Amino acid sequence: MRRIILTTESGADLPAELADKHNVHVVPMHVIMDGQDYLDGSLPVTDIYDYYDRTKKIPSTTSTNSHEYFEFFTKIKKDFPDCIIIHIGYTSKASSSFQNAIIATEDLHDIFLIDALNVTGGLMAIVMYAVTLLENEPSIDPAHLVEKIESKVPKSRLAFVPGSLEFLRAGGRVSNLAYLGGALLKIKPRIELMDGNLVSTKKYRGKMDVVSEKLMRDYLDQYDIDRGQLYLLYSIGLDKEIKQRMDEMAKEAGFKNVKWIQAGAMISTHAGPGGIGIAGLEV
Template identity: 30%
Template sequence: MGNLKIFADSTCDLPSDWIGKYDIGIIPLYVTFDQQTYKDGVDLDTPMLYQKVSETKKLPKTAAPSPADFIQAFTPAINEGKDILYISLSSELSSTYQNALIAATEFPEGQVRVFDSLNLSTGIGLQVMKAYRAAEAGKSIEEIMDLLHRTRPQVETEFVIDSLDYLYKGGRCSGMQNLVGSLLKIRPVIKVIDGKMTPAYKVRGSREKALHQMLDNALARIDDMDNDLIFVTHSLADEDADQLKSILQEKTGAREVAISKAGCVISSHCGAKTIGILYTKRTS
């Protein structure tokens, strides 16, 4: 790794043991219920989030780290003589990226690089791991940035939302849509396109049908898939995640299919039982 320290924020949803193993710096976003504010993954975990939603009957507000938060997080590494690469949550979804850019100006020019993932959850995590492995292989920061620019548009992020409840509570669908969707068992599928959460299609019927559709979509891209790393990311859907991992491992022959759990910020927008398959297509 040389003198490079890689940072991400709590929305990258990397497995906690990976964060320690690969020495990834994590900067938490904030989750606020009424007057009480928590740091995502530090003061509040996902089961606690759902308990509080159940108690309060409303969703929390989420907020980006401030420039001061970034400065505080970056300073120890800078004082150790390291350069920093921070890979952020999509600038289309949060001010996290902009606040990191502000913080970077407080350090000598070029010492802090900020890269907009234009993604969320392990769509960020995939890019973090690409950067880490390139740095471990001795690539320069310029080579790593070039790799990230080539990798970013190749990231495929697709999630099945189990219920419209959280989209309704978050103002992303109407009460009538929520009612009709619940009656007809409609499960929306969300993709990340150009850095934004975009409804891709809807599956009417059982949860299993929706999961099979998402799995089929991924397997249809096997020839284009970079099978170095595939993520199955979920919010309290352990059994489904295990099943998807097993099938993906068998069908793709990927070097690694990893399961990760969605943190509080991602879960607060999608709800329990949300599950996704995330991978990158091959770059030229």
């Protein structure tokens, strides 16, 4: 029986302990600050916030390039001869990373590429679904496994509220006028992945403790999420009491397992500190 290995990008925000436990290989994306290129995960997220405080600019984030993908996949093939790789990638609608993976694998064999059309917790939910399938049925046919994973791509639902409009403004995602109006009225946008694109689908008004509860209620009203697992995301700076309340709401809604995930550099660079998100798979 040939070994199947799952891979993904650092933009999935898959915690290292989960990646190690389930043997998921993660290729880093990039963060650029002060002209220096850092591999995602090689520096604390707080360095991004410090950089913004110092410069009033956000770092640049870039995709994994095709050469890095080639090196990544060939090393796995060297370490695990005759293995089959299933790569679950960051949405192609928001990054060139997936296209670079396609280029890198043109002359490689036994590598399946899946565009998850999602990021951070939404991508991680699909990866962990694949982990569960593979661990429950190690001898599963690779093509069948890919088919089952792909069937879950449109069912992965991610919604998050940035902690700060300042970072969205610094990144050019909101205008100065919109920023001033939003700050004055305490308006916070709800961001979702729609067909792989990051889209503002709703606006909330109020402090984050109020907004987070509205986000949870709206999310659960809108989507029939599998009660087996819910992922809650936060960027550094989110109040502990908000996290406790979100835990309570998730348990009240019948979720058996709730996992908190810290947003990594790809999301934190644009969402800023104190953001919150929810991800899960529809039944």
